[in-house]
Amino acid sequence: MIRTIDLGVTLGRTEVLHDLDLDLGAGVHGVLGPNGAGKTTLIRVLATTLRHDRGRVEVLGRSLERAKGTRWVRERIGYLPQSFGYHAGFTAREYVAYLAWLKRMPAHDVPLAVDRALERVDLLSRADTKLRKLSGGMLRRVGLAQAIVNDPMVLLLDEPTAGLDPEQRVAFRELLREIGVDACVIVSTHLVEDVAHACHDVMIMSEGRIVLASTAQELAALGADSEHPGDSVIERGYSAALRGARPPGTR
Amino acid sequence: MRGWLAALRTELRHGIAPWVLLAVTLTVIALLWLDHSADWGGRWNSLGGFMRELVIVLGPVCVTLGAWQGGRGRRAGVGELLASTRRTVLERQSVEIAALWLVISAGVLLGWASAAWTIVLVGGWGTSAAVWYLLGLFPAVLAYTTAGYAIGSLAPWRIVAPVAGAATYVGLGILLWSSDKASVPMGGGWLGGTDGYPFDLDALLLSLGVLLLAALALWGIVSAERRPGASWQWLPVLVAGALGTAVLAPLAVAAADSGSPGLRMAEDTPLACTPDEPEVCVLAEDRLLLPETTARARPVLERLQAIPGAPTVARPMRESRELSVLGVEPGETTPWGKVDDEWGGEVHIGLYDVFAPDRYCPTGRFDQAPRPVRRAFRGSADLLVSWTDPEALDHLTLEEWGEEGGNGRVRDLGARFAASTERQRTAYAGAVLAAARECDIAAARSAVDALAPAP
Numbered sequence: 001m002i003r004t005i006d007l008g009v010t011l012g013r014t015e016v017l018h019d020l021d022l023d024l025g026a027g028v029h030g031v032l033g034p035n036g037a038g039k040t041t042l043i044r045v046l047a048t049t050l051r052h053d054r055g056r057v058e059v060l061g062r063s064l065e066r067a068k069g070t071r072w073v074r075e076r077i078g079y080l081p082q083s084f085g086y087h088a089g090f091t092a093r094e095y096v097a098y099l100a101w102l103k104r105m106p107a108h109d110v111p112l113a114v115d116r117a118l119e120r121v122d123l124l125s126r127a128d129t130k131l132r133k134l135s136g137g138m139l140r141r142v143g144l145a146q147a148i149v150n151d152p153m154v155l156l157l158d159e160p161t162a163g164l165d166p167e168q169r170v171a172f173r174e175l176l177r178e179i180g181v182d183a184c185v186i187v188s189t190h191l192v193e194d195v196a197h198a199c200h201d202v203m204i205m206s207e208g209r210i211v212l213a214s215t216a217q218e219l220a221a222l223g224a225d226s227e228h229p230g231d232s233v234i235e236r237g238y239s240a241a242l243r244g245a246r247p248p249g250t251r
Numbered sequence: 252m253r254g255w256l257a258a259l260r261t262e263l264r265h266g267i268a269p270w271v272l273l274a275v276t277l278t279v280i281a282l283l284w285l286d287h288s289a290d291w292g293g294r295w296n297s298l299g300g301f302m303r304e305l306v307i308v309l310g311p312v313c314v315t316l317g318a319w320q321g322g323r324g325r326r327a328g329v330g331e332l333l334a335s336t337r338r339t340v341l342e343r344q345s346v347e348i349a350a351l352w353l354v355i356s357a358g359v360l361l362g363w364a365s366a367a368w369t370i371v372l373v374g375g376w377g378t379s380a381a382v383w384y385l386l387g388l389f390p391a392v393l394a395y396t397t398a399g400y401a402i403g404s405l406a407p408w409r410i411v412a413p414v415a416g417a418a419t420y421v422g423l424g425i426l427l428w429s430s431d432k433a434s435v436p437m438g439g440g441w442l443g444g445t446d447g448y449p450f451d452l453d454a455l456l457l458s459l460g461v462l463l464l465a466a467l468a469l470w471g472i473v474s475a476e477r478r479p480g481a482s483w484q485w486l487p488v489l490v491a492g493a494l495g496t497a498v499l500a501p502l503a504v505a506a507a508d509s510g511s512p513g514l515r516m517a518e519d520t521p522l523a524c525t526p527d528e529p530e531v532c533v534l535a536e537d538r539l540l541l542p543e544t545t546a547r548a549r550p551v552l553e554r555l556q557a558i559p560g561a562p563t564v565a566r567p568m569r570e571s572r573e574l575s576v577l578g579v580e581p582g583e584t585t586p587w588g589k590v591d592d593e594w595g596g597e598v599h600i601g602l603y604d605v606f607a608p609d610r611y612c613p614t615g616r617f618d619q620a621p622r623p624v625r626r627a628f629r630g631s632a633d634l635l636v637s638w639t640d641p642e643a644l645d646h647l648t649l650e651e652w653g654e655e656g657g658n659g660r661v662r663d664l665g666a667r668f669a670a671s672t673e674r675q676r677t678a679y680a681g682a683v684l685a686a687a688r689e690c691d692i693a694a695a696r697s698a699v700d701a702l703a704p705a706p
Contacts, residue, residue, distance in 0.1 A: 049334040074337040081335075085328030089265040098261055102336035102343060107254035130265075146332075 001025055001060055001154055001184035002046060008054030009041050009208075016041045018208045019055065028180035030195030030216070031188040032238055033205035039188040040082055042205070043158045046186065047079040060153055075104050078152035082159045082188075084143040088132035092123055092142045095131060099146040117145040120175055122168075136163040144172070148179065155185040161194055173198035196220065196234040204241045212241040255346065262350035271316055271354045272361075278308060279362025305359070305388060310395045310423050313355060315416030317399020320347050322407030341488070344470070348400050352393045359388065390459040395419070397466035404470075461499045468492025522566065529553075530564040551640045557677045560684055562605060606632035606683055612690035620692045628695050630661035632687065634668055635680050667702050675702070 007020040017038050031039045044050035045057060048070050060076055062069035086095055093114055100110045118124045121141040131139065140163045147155060157176075161169050176198045179185055187199060195202050196216050204212040204219075212219070216234065223230060223237025230236035262268065282304060321344075324330060333343065402415050471489030523538035525531045529552040531545040548565035555561040608617050608628050617625065668676060682698035685691075 044331075047335045049331055071337060074335060077335065079332065079335040081331040083328055083331065085324075085330070085332060087265070087323065087327055087329065090261065091265070094261045094265060098258060099332075099336065101254045101258045102333060102338045104337045105254075107257065110254065110257070 002186070003058040004055060006055035007042075007045065007052055007057055009038075009045060009050065009052050011041070016208050017045070017052070020208075020210060022203075022210075024184050024186070026180065026182055026184055027200040028176050028185040028187060028198050030199035030202040031186060031205060032190075032192060032195055032202060034242070036207075037205040038208040039205055040158055041208075043079075043156050043186065043188050044081075046154070047077065047081075047156050048074055049079075049081075073154075075150070076153050078147035078150060078155040080143045080147040080157045080160050084139065086131045086139065086142065089130060091128045091130050092118060092134065092138075092145070093127040095142060096146045096149050100149045103150045105150050113149050113151070114145075117149040118142075120148065121145045122171060137165055137168055140164055141168070144175075151183075153183050155179060155183055157186065158188045159190070160187060161189065161191055169194065192230075192235045192238050193232070196232070204238060206242055211244070258346045259350055259353075262347055263354060267316065267319065268350055268354040271351065272358050275309070275312065275355050275358025276361040278312070279305070279359050280365050282308065283362060283366050306391055307420070307423050307427055309355070309359070309388070309392060311416040311420035313351075313392050313395035314399035314402070314419040315412045316351055316355070317348070317396040317401075318403035318406075318412035318415045319399075319409075320351055321400035321403025321405075322409070322411060323347075323403075325404075325407035326409070344400065344404070348393075348397055348470075351396050351400070352389075355392050355396065356389050359392070387459060390463055394459070394462040394466040397463075397470050401466070401469040401472070461496055464492045464495035464499065466492075468496055524566075529556075530566075532564070532566040554639045558680045558684060560681070560688065606635045606680070606687055608632065608687040608690060608692075608695065611688050616690055617692075624692060624696065627661060627664065627699060628687075628692065631664060631683050631695070631699055634661075634665055635683060638668070638676060638680070664699060664702065671702060 002022060002024040004020050004022040007017055007022070008015065009017040020042065031042065033039050041050065045052050045064075046059060048059075048064060052064070057064040059073045062072050064070050064073065087098075090098065096114045096117055097110050100113060101107075105113060115124060115127070118127050121144050123138060123141050123145060126134065126138060131142065134142065140160065144157070144160060147157065161172055164172060173194060176185055176187065180200065187194065189195060196219075199216050201213065201215045202219050203210050214222075219237040219241065220234045221237070222240050223233040223235065228236045228239035228243060230239050324333065399412075399415060399419075403412060467488055469492075471486075471492055522532040523541055525541065525545055529549065531541070531548045531552075533541050533544050544565070552563065552565060556563070617628075620628075668679065671679065679698060679702050682701070683695060686694035686698055
């Protein structure tokens with residue numbers, strides 16, 4: 001569903017992504033990495049909000065180098081940016097419906113799809129509450145609802161669990177697994193635990209490159225006998241992978 | 252279409268729309284009832300002036316609201332999310348602009364509704380031309396809203412909206428009241444100006460076209476999509492707006508400048524007249540002003556009765572040279588005449604041409620006479636207007652003619668006329684009128700010389 005070949009992005013004078021090769025199908029794919037690793041840049045390129053400078057990117061078989069392909073893709077993806085902006089005067093239902101309109105969903109499908117999306121993020125009871133009155137966690141769930149309202153074939157989530165309480169995070173992981181059965185879900189996060197519990201496979205990025213691509217189980221195995229920092233085996237596996245990617249002599 | 256309507260409905264319900272509706276309605280009602288309630292009783296020229304004031308007030312309001320709305324997305328930080336969606340920036344923004352336009356227009360309509368009952372009370376709407384005055388405001392509102400939206404998109408900070416509104420108010424105020432020509436492309440010139448530009452539908456349409464296209468061009472520039480895979484949908488808008496503005500602006504100014512054809516009245520223009528003598532008529536669309544016009548015209552007609560060849564009825568002037576026509580200055584009673592706030596939209600009788608030799612003389616003949624003679628002839632014509640119509644605008648009183656009326660010759664004439672008996676004045680008026688009709692300069696001089704010597 002997603003394929004990149006030698007993907008490169010330069011912002012200003014900084015080369016943010018270096019020759020990334022990806023080939024992702026249905027499932028939940030976690031993207032881990034420290035700040036500045038290029039996770040958000042990768043998500044933004046796939047979400048069609050940032051143009052790549054080098055290489056090729058195909059989403060759902062359409063090239064993002066072409067305007068027509070990009071527009072086609074936009075109707076079929078869901079995207080929750082790291083910073084989720086909203087119009088405070090809109091209700092949750094109205095805002096999700098507004099995004100559905102922007103995604104060019106058929107008008108007669110929108111009301112049902114909006115209710116379904118809100119129900120999936122457990123917000124149907126607050127559907128007619130204005131966004132300014134919702135808590136940070138609820139707003140994040142509204143963001144998730146708008147991302148899935150069109151039943152996207154590709155779902156791109158940048159730090160989706162920020163602000164969610166533990167119970168909500170558990171429900172969220174469950175939702176990701178459900179969506180990932182048919183769709184390609186990419187979750188960029190700092191929270192290694194989310195990846196361990198929700199993702200089929202994981203990519204660890206550092207300085208614009210993928211330094212490890214494995215399953216969550218393999219990452220956990222990497223940390224099983226490791227003495228690298230971390231409170232769980234998967235965190236230690238993550239630390240080990242990052243350390244292994246760094247040149248000798250650096251911390 | 253359903254989706255568009257749903258998006259529009261959401262904007263109308265939860266944007267700034269409800270507050271806008273309230274503010275605009277109250278503003279219009281306040282302007283209407285504080286200063287212009289009488290205009291709806293048939294003073295269509297003054298109503299035109301009111302529309303002009305509405306542009307001055309509503310234009311900045313539209314710019315302010317548009318700028319606020321235009322900056323909303325960037326202030327809320329939704330740009331990244333919206334950039335990932337299929338619809339273009341133009342599609343999204345057009346809904347926001349349409350919502351504002353609708354709600355401002357609704358506010359104006361509600362304000363007008365408050366005046367509608369006075370129209371019903373006085374017995375009718377009056378004239379179809381007035382409808383143009385009213386409808387012309389809505390494209391102007393759209394243009395200013397769009398321009399404001401473009402400004403807000405470019406500079407989303409909160410302070411920008413009120414500053415842009417205030418700047419528009421100052422700019423419009425200066426343009427509208429200082430120069431009719433400059434104000435035409437701003438949507439103001441079509442209302443008629445203090446220099447007497449008449450209402451002209453061509454100028455109206457052209458100026459609104461200029462305004463709309465300029466706003467669209469500005470919108471196109473600032474809304475140009477720079478996201479990956481963007482469509483170039485905005486480009487035709489930008490090109491059309493820029494080209495249209497460049498082509499239409501000079502035409503609009505020229506159309507407003509050459510407005511005199513608007514004063515011509517067709518021969519079959521229906522009139523509303525008094526049933527009794529002496530007859531006083533106004534244009535049928537100004538029938539609500541007939542009683543007031545009659546009250547002003549009859550004393551003048553009674554004074555003219557004794558002068559052979561003088562007008563015997565008061566009618567709106569046509570482009571004819573019928574001596575029986577007493578001009579009711581169209582500028583003061585018809586929508587295509589000039590708006591003059593100084594005169595408060597009152598009915599005035601225009602006798603200016605009745606005694607004037609310029610009106611009757613073949614082209615060039617009067618101008619060949621020596622300048623002092625021409626001035627004396629014109630002075631005597633004006634003097635007679637002061638006598639027959641003491642309330643004539645811009646005219647000296649009979650006493651003032653003897654003290655400060657023009658050059659020494661005219662002053663002397665004024666003094667002699669003031670000292671004359673009523674019979675002598677009537678004879679003098681008849682002699683001047685006869686001389687004017689014949690374009691006989693010598694006869695006019697004889698009439699002046701024959702007037703009683705100064706006391």
